[in-house]
Amino acid sequence: MIHPTAIVSPLAQIGVNVRVGPFSIIHDNVVIGADTVIESHCEIGHPSALAGGRALVIGRGSLIRSHSVFYEGSTFGERLTTGHRVTVRELTTAGKNLQIGTLGDIQGHCEIGDYVRTHSNVHIGHESKIHNFVWIFPYVVLTNDPHPPSDTCVGCEIHDHAVIATMSIILPGVQVGEHSLVAAHSSVSRDVEAHTVVGGSPARFLCPTDKIKLKDGSGRSAYPWTTHFSRGYPEDVVKEWLSRIPASGQE
Amino acid sequence: MIHPTAIVSPLAQIGVNVRVGPFSIIHDNVVIGADTVIESHCEIGHPSALAGGRALVIGRGSLIRSHSVFYEGSTFGERLTTGHRVTVRELTTAGKNLQIGTLGDIQGHCEIGDYVRTHSNVHIGHESKIHNFVWIFPYVVLTNDPHPPSDTCVGCEIHDHAVIATMSIILPGVQVGEHSLVAAHSSVSRDVEAHTVVGGSPARFLCPTDKIKLKDGSGRSAYPWTTHFSRGYPEDVVKEWLSRIPASGQE
């Protein structure tokens, strides 16, 4: 299951049924869970003094696509899935079922919950906090320096089920509330209330999320998105979401 | 012409005079036209259940630069040229002389015409339609989900000779008209009329394209760009463009 051209350290702890593709490198300080696939041209467990000796831990059932680079010192729950050419630096901790899109760049020292999905080319700055079931769309940047360059680092915090649409940036220290929506091409400098839509640069309150209707002609609200979208989530999670919908369609 | 470190499936159909660079991988279900160059560290024909068994077809005379990844199931006409680290997913069809810039990301299920040029770091969402002679500049994103996340996918459509300038996004389902210009750093939520300039976030009508003058002191209009720009196009195409210019400088 290890391709003969791959370079795998004998010190790496590799679970059963792990595949490693051609021209990939697995360094010493790595723990890879069972049933994981590392595709070609990856570098896993890049040594770093900043990791303080902590291992890179990849949960079981993960898929890391080609040309990705992970440093020592981060921990991922089971079923991590990445696109191609992902970069993950030191000391990030993530829950289960994280998806990182192609070209994603996680700068390190982040805390990420369960079932978070970032699309292509998302940049997560140091010290970001992302809770559960969050969606982040292409070319979004989470920033952390309020007056760059400086030694101040104030990460953003993105709460459960929030959605950040394409090419938006979240400025340092901003709280993005539960089930909120940041419209595309926005620059968010103030906290976003739960269940609201903000947009623009600088972003302003636009409406409650339930004013946005599905384009399927049903007349139903598009948010909370958990009322109509379930692709990729386990049955028990979706069942719990649906049990929480009141008659009005809002949580 | 196949580098000894490259891994090339004996099932791949490879034309005459094809070169494959070091550390590149060519999978089974691939047809590569004659006189094509695949540079180093590429993965060509990445297997995918989503391709429905269709091959990846690369037309003759193509150049795929290093670290690029193409999935099964897409078809490209002759003289495809890519930058480095391009990603192309399943079931896209493109005409001849497509140029994809470095870090370009084509998500699949797209239809692309002839002589389309995308610059660095352009993201083309699923179900996008791009006609002929279109230009897309760096960090542009074509989106497709009107209320993300959802199961609705409504691609954009970019018509002949349209130009989308740097760091703009086109929202789902938008039609960008022939010979129109989307100014840099715009977010386009409504259809763009042919031969007009739009800009801003949200983008608004700014002027007819022929109001924009060349900076060369000639006093001539910069648009239609086909009146003054011909680099990289074949003579017969340029001749046909020039034959269509009326006295006013507009088509």
Add this chain to the structure above:
Amino acid sequence: MIHPTAIVSPLAQIGVNVRVGPFSIIHDNVVIGADTVIESHCEIGHPSALAGGRALVIGRGSLIRSHSVFYEGSTFGERLTTGHRVTVRELTTAGKNLQIGTLGDIQGHCEIGDYVRTHSNVHIGHESKIHNFVWIFPYVVLTNDPHPPSDTCVGCEIHDHAVIATMSIILPGVQVGEHSLVAAHSSVSRDVEAHTVVGGSPARFLCPTDKIKLKDGSGRSAYPWTTHFSRGYPEDVVKEWLSRIPASGQE
């Protein structure tokens, strides 16, 4: 120090104590200074007719991280440091201690001074000029074509100590003055005066830079940033900066 899987041309001029990682390629027309590290999966000195036969020169003490591609014909001073997957085209000249972030894309024919730092995913268009101690943050694009596509190329010029924040674009030919600050998510179409903040799309004057205070409760101005930030600069440089601070906190 050369990994056995690396492919290194015998014609390349490689200094003492240079390391080359697995699966990297060093072409013929390359000069690499002593004590430099080239990580894995790189391609260094990609041949190009556009380089006019000039070598790629990398100064001593440099670090080029994995999956990077450098073409022939550019010259870098000592202690160049790059992130992963950097692309540098032909005929750029840079001073010492340049840092290029992950996914950085330098298009060629640029002039870059000393101690310039670009963060992740910065795109520097052809013919850009960047002076000394400049900071460029993620997803910034420096453009050069005033009416794309055309044969006109007018690079931007970024002066000493200027700071361009995340996801901003600088339009062709714009001068960004010394110690100025371009706020995040801006589109800059007019020259930026020294020691001023501009922001928005199109960017407008917001305030003098010294109106922005540090978030550390000290009440001090955050700009000029050289008054409080010194990480990564040599002592003599920092000493000279601090000697120039007048009582008002401005240079």
